[in-house]
Amino acid sequence: MPAAPMRTTPQTTLNVGSLPPRPFRLRWTDTLPAGDESRLLGCVIHGAAVPGRLPHGIHVDTPLLAGHGVECWDSPVPVSRGGAGDIAYAENGDALFGQLRVDAAALSVDTAAATEQAFRRISEFLDALGYRCWRMWNYIPDIHRGDGDQERYRQFVLGRYRALATREGFEQSLPAATAIGTQGDDLLIYWLAGRHTGTAIENPRQTSAWRYPRQYGPRSPSFARALRLDWRDGADLLVSGTASIVGHETLHHGDPAGQLREILANLDALRAAAGRDWRAHSLKLFLRDPQLLTTLRTEIDALAQLATLSVLHGDICRSDLHLEIEPLYDASA
Numbered sequence: 001m002p003a004a005p006m007r008t009t010p011q012t013t014l015n016v017g018s019l020p021p022r023p024f025r026l027r028w029t030d031t032l033p034a035g036d037e038s039r040l041l042g043c044v045i046h047g048a049a050v051p052g053r054l055p056h057g058i059h060v061d062t063p064l065l066a067g068h069g070v071e072c073w074d075s076p077v078p079v080s081r082g083g084a085g086d087i088a089y090a091e092n093g094d095a096l097f098g099q100l101r102v103d104a105a106a107l108s109v110d111t112a113a114a115t116e117q118a119f120r121r122i123s124e125f126l127d128a129l130g131y132r133c134w135r136m137w138n139y140i141p142d143i144h145r146g147d148g149d150q151e152r153y154r155q156f157v158l159g160r161y162r163a164l165a166t167r168e169g170f171e172q173s174l175p176a177a178t179a180i181g182t183q184g185d186d187l188l189i190y191w192l193a194g195r196h197t198g199t200a201i202e203n204p205r206q207t208s209a210w211r212y213p214r215q216y217g218p219r220s221p222s223f224a225r226a227l228r229l230d231w232r233d234g235a236d237l238l239v240s241g242t243a244s245i246v247g248h249e250t251l252h253h254g255d256p257a258g259q260l261r262e263i264l265a266n267l268d269a270l271r272a273a274a275g276r277d278w279r280a281h282s283l284k285l286f287l288r289d290p291q292l293l294t295t296l297r298t299e300i301d302a303l304a305q306l307a308t309l310s311v312l313h314g315d316i317c318r319s320d321l322h323l324e325i326e327p328l329y330d331a332s333a
């Protein structure tokens, strides 16, 4: 009997040739994209800086304080759009951008229940289409409403946990996330998902959010510090909103400049943990108090030298946090 042909493919080394090419590109602009949305996975419009509405746009109630206000997530190939109940989405076969809103009334009746239902719908939707969630953005109206465990952010975290913590080991497959308070009415959740599995990265300077102790609420927040995506032509690091938290504690109470320095130290540690030669592609800086734009002028100008910058007005989820930075880093192949 003839011998079976020898297989020469190495099984242990990373086979770069088997990685997919980047299925999206983020591009920041100052105006709504004109007309053609056929290669637009998602378009996020911050505040009312830009006149008009985009039919498939994601309009976020975070006023633009400085920098660019429109995020275009471009697709290399034409997208197809669809809806599933209250979910609206666009996908290109490798990546999917979706959004869902929970109206103010449902949120007020029971924030945890409304949040749980929303995350269940998103999970079921992504499972049905064969996508996994890479990153979620959560914009929460009146985020500090209520006292103690009844605070809206803590109830949001509780509802999200109930929806996502259904399987053993769920902590290992959480997306990166941002949670910001707005002056809008609805809870807005939007997300980027893909076919490809990302690698969750935790920050050695910070307790994993899913391990935060009881003092921050009835359940710990369900998100990874960052998600790394490896492509044939490079890599992306989708970083969660990063604040002045070391271990699980807020540092530099009442000192926004000190908090900003701590955030940059957290981001340095996170990049090192993610193991590539990362370059800052773009940064979102959220300020609780718009006045900080003036008092932190020098520091903010320095950030704008590093990467495309967007400064937005929003509440950070712990009331002792003055600011938060959400970066996208990338690396070449």
Ligand code: 3EB
Pocket: 138, 157, 177, 178, 179, 209, 221, 222, 223, 240, 241, 242, 243, 245, 317, 318
């Ligand atoms: C923190 O590190 C700051 O609940 O989805 C940052 C990013 C924060 C995401 C979330 C919360 C969330 O705990 C707060």
